[in-house]
Amino acid sequence: MGHSMTVDGSPASCRASARAVRRLGLEMEQAGNCLARVRSLGLSGWSGEAAEQFGARTSRLIDASDTASDGLVTFADALDARADAIAEAKAEMQRARSVAAKADIAIHGDSFPSYGEVDLKPGQEGPRDHGEAIVTRAREAEEAANTVFEAAVAAARSLTWTGEPASPVGALASPTDHLPDLTPLLRDVPGTPLPMPDRHDWSGLSSLIPALVKEAPDLTRAAGRGLGRKALGPLKAGFDQWLDDLPNEDLSIADRLLRAGFVGGATVAGGAGAAYLCTQFVVTAPLAPGCAYVGASAGGEAADKILEYADAH
């Protein structure tokens, strides 16, 4: 039985594939460089917890891009080596044919003849042996190259993209997850009513009433903070009521004191209540002083309306 001189595979096809893989590898490298610039530029204008996560996420992507780029370039090299091996094996088989042709040894198909397959004339044994040795060495070299290439294929198939967790958007997916990063900015500036999962829902406000009563002293202080320079607001509200009641000669002094106290107390209660509610939500917590002011105004107005209604009836 002769020695097959068939060499499967296309060097041109392997090289075309290698070029494409190498281009992709270079794109990955460019992506890594781009990410490095993005990280550098981003961190030059961004600081805080979210910025740290941004930096960490970008770093992961840079590492992943570099790893992928290295893996792709290595595989491209392997494809080129495979193309060279196939081309060399084909060339060696062609050289064996030439040796046989020069010695006028008949070749049938793609099989180099063994002893007994063809009738050798004197002087043909040496060239036949030479040709057979060429075919054998070429086949061994091809098999060795194939083993190396299969290892490269296995390495390419084991490449992983380590830049991203399962979530397509990842850690920065929800901006509200990072509101703690933003809220410090708003410590002195009232914020925005974004949802805060770790605080009470509005539907749970009724449960706050007992706590509201229990924490009245603290709330009064909170209202006081909120009222700031307007700490005399309740007294002023009560005094205004006193002045309003002056024309009403039917009222006794006790009535007047009661009515003024009612308006002043409602002002304090409104401010304290509003301040407390604001403190129960992260986003509105910085607003507590403003809430107290608004609540106090609302409390005073409500007391006025109640007195007007009572007087009318």
Add this chain to the structure above:
Amino acid sequence: MSDFEFHPDVIGSLPTRLLHRSADIGHESTLPSPDAGAATAGARSAITHIELIAGRAADSLDGLADAITACLEAYAEVDDDASLMLHLRMEMAI
């Protein structure tokens, strides 16, 4: 005060860079399968796997760009509200 700092004029340029790079990877991520002789089946499998990796890489860049855009939008919303409330509070103080 907080150490928080965010300059939208700087950060705003980042998503576009990432999206361009993602598109470049996308353009190069369709690979010809080699005729590698005895190893052709394995090589084609590796090529398919590499295309998958390239897709994930592009998705990651898109995802980062989207996340940065979301941060910019969140900042813009908060900034608008903060400006309004700052105005109101200053008005109250005055």
